[in-house]
Amino acid sequence: MTSCLVxxxxxARPNFMKIAPIIRAIKxxxxxxxCIRYRLIHTGQHYDSRMSDDFFTQLGIPEPxxxxxxxxxxxAEQTAAIMxxxxxxxxxxxxxxxxxxxxxxxxxxxxxxxxxxxxxxxHVEAGIRxxxxxxxxxxxxMVTDSITNYFFTTSEIANENLRRAxxxxxxxxxxxxxMIDSLLSNMERLCPPSFWNKLKLEAGQYxxxxxxxxxxxxxxxxxxxxxxxxxxxxxxxxxxxxVHPRTAKTLSNLxxxxxxxxxxxxxxxxxxxxxxxxxxxxxxDSGGITEECTVMNVPCMTLRDSTERPETVTIGxxxxxxxxxxNLKPILDKLFAGKWKVGGIPExxxxxxxxxxxSILEQLLNPATDD
Ligand code: UD1
Numbered sequence: 544m545t546s547c548l549v550x551x552x553x554x555a556r557p558n559f560m561k562i563a564p565i566i567r568a569i570k571x572x573x574x575x576x577x578c579i580r581y582r583l584i585h586t587g588q589h590y591d592s593r594m595s596d597d598f599f600t601q602l603g604i605p606e607p608x609x610x611x612x613x614x615x616x617x618x619a620e621q622t623a624a625i626m627x628x629x630x631x632x633x634x635x636x637x638x639x640x641x642x643x644x645x646x647x648x649x650x651x652x653x654x655x656x657x658x659x660x661x662x663x664x665x666h667v668e669a670g671i672r673x674x675x676x677x678x679x680x681x682x683x684x685m686v687t688d689s690i691t692n693y694f695f696t697t698s699e700i701a702n703e704n705l706r707r708a709x710x711x712x713x714x715x716x717x718x719x720x721x722m723i724d725s726l727l728s729n730m731e732r733l734c735p736p737s738f739w740n741k742l743k744l745e746a747g748q749y750x751x752x753x754x755x756x757x758x759x760x761x762x763x764x765x766x767x768x769x770x771x772x773x774x775x776x777x778x779x780x781x782x783x784x785x786v787h788p789r790t791a792k793t794l795s796n797l798x799x800x801x802x803x804x805x806x807x808x809x810x811x812x813x814x815x816x817x818x819x820x821x822x823x824x825x826x827x828d829s830g831g832i833t834e835e836c837t838v839m840n841v842p843c844m845t846l847r848d849s850t851e852r853p854e855t856v857t858i859g860x861x862x863x864x865x866x867x868x869x870n871l872k873p874i875l876d877k878l879f880a881g882k883w884k885v886g887g888i889p890e891x892x893x894x895x896x897x898x899x900x901x902s903i904l905e906q907l908l909n910p911a912t913d914d
Pocket of ligand 1: 555556557588589590591592594595615616646647648649679680755787788789829
C-alpha cells in the first residue's frame with residue numbers, strides 16, 4: 544500500500560477542535576496499517592497562548608510540524624503571508640492532499656495555494672452559507688469551496704448548497720461534525736474555570752456572553768449599547784464575558800459597564816465548554832458555539848441576522864435575534880418564563896465524524912485499499 548502525505552491546516556482558534564478528531568483517527572488507522580501520514584501546519588494566524596497553545600494541550604493535538612508564524616494583519620496581509628509561506632513549503636516539500644477546516648483566513652489561503660500547485664484540496668465543514676458577504680468567513684467559504692476537490696459536510700443543507708454551486712455528488716461526503724466529535728469526547732473532562740468560586744457561580748444561574756464579529760465589536764458606541772442592554776435584561780444574573788483580543792481593544796476604551804457583566808480572559812476549551820454546559824443561556828455572535836449549545840441543549844441567542852448553521856435554529860436551541868439591542872427584552876422574557884424550546888441533535892453529529900473522514904480519505908488517496 545502506498546503511503547500518502549496529507550497536510551492538515553490549522554490557523555485560528557475555531558480550527559483546533561475541528562482537526563483534533565481527524566488527527567486522532569489518522570493515528571488510530573496508522574496503528575492498524577492505514578496509509579495516511581499527516582503533516583500538521585499551524586499558520587500562526589492565532590498566536591496568543593490563550594487563543595492557540597491552550598487548545599493544543601487540552602485537546603491532545605501534537606505540536607505542529609511546521610509553524611508559518613504569520614501573526615496579525617489585515618485580511619489581505621494575512622492571506623498573502625500565509626500563501627507565500629505555504630507555497631514555499633509546498634515547493635520544497637509537496638504533499639498529496641491539503642485538508643482545510645472551517646472558514647478562517649488560513650482555510651482559504653492554504654486551499655488556494657495548494658490548488659494552484661495542483662495539490663488536491665479537501666474541505667471539512669464545506670458548503671455552509673450565511674449569504675452575508677460582509678462577513679470575511681462567508682467569502683472564505685465560497686472561495687474555498689469553489690476550488691475544493693472533496694467536500695466533507697455537516698448537514699444536508701450544506702450538500703444542497705454545494706450542488707447548487709455545481710459540485711457533483713461523488714465529491715460530497717456527508718460525514719457530520721468534527722467540532723462535535725471533540726465536544727462529545729471531552730464531555731467528562733470539562734472543568735470549572737478558576738473564577739467559578741470567586742464569582743460564586745451556580746449551574747443555571749448565569750449567562751455566558753461572547754462577541755467578536757467586527758460588526759458587533761468594532762464600533763464603540765454600538766458595543767456599549769449592546770452591553771448596557773444585556774446587563775439590564777439579564778435580571779441581575781452574572782454575565783460571564785470571555786473577551787476575544789479584537790473585542791478587548793474596543794473594550795479598553797469603554798467605561799461604565801453594567802456591574803453584572805464580568806469580563807474574563809479567553810477561556811481554554813474545557814473551561815469554556817463547562818461554562819456553556821452549565822449556563823442558563825448563551826448570548827453570542829459566534830457560529831461554532833451555536834452548534835455546541837445545540838448538542839448540550841443550552842438556550843442560545845445569536846446576535847446576528849443570518850446563520851450559516853440553520854440546523855441550530857430549526858433543530859437545535861438557537862434563535863437568531865439580530866444586532867439591535869431592543870430585541871433582547873422579548874427573547875430574554877421568554878427565557879426567564881421558562882419557555883425556551885428543547886432542541887434535538889442534527890443527523891450524524893454523533894462523535895464519529897473524524898473516523899468517517901479518514902476512512903473516506905484512505906479510499907480516495909489509495910483506491911486499491913479494500914480494508
Ligand atoms: C478569526 C476568524 C473567525 C473566528 C475567530 C475566532 C477569520 C476571517 N476570522 O477572527 O472566523 O471566529 O478567529 O477567534 O479568520 N489577535 C491577538 N492574538 C491572537 C490572535 C489575534 O491579539 O492570538 C488579535 C489580532 O492582532 C487582531 C484581532 O485579534 O487584532 C483579530 O484577529 P484575526 O485572527 O485577524 O481574526 P479574528 O477576529 O480572531
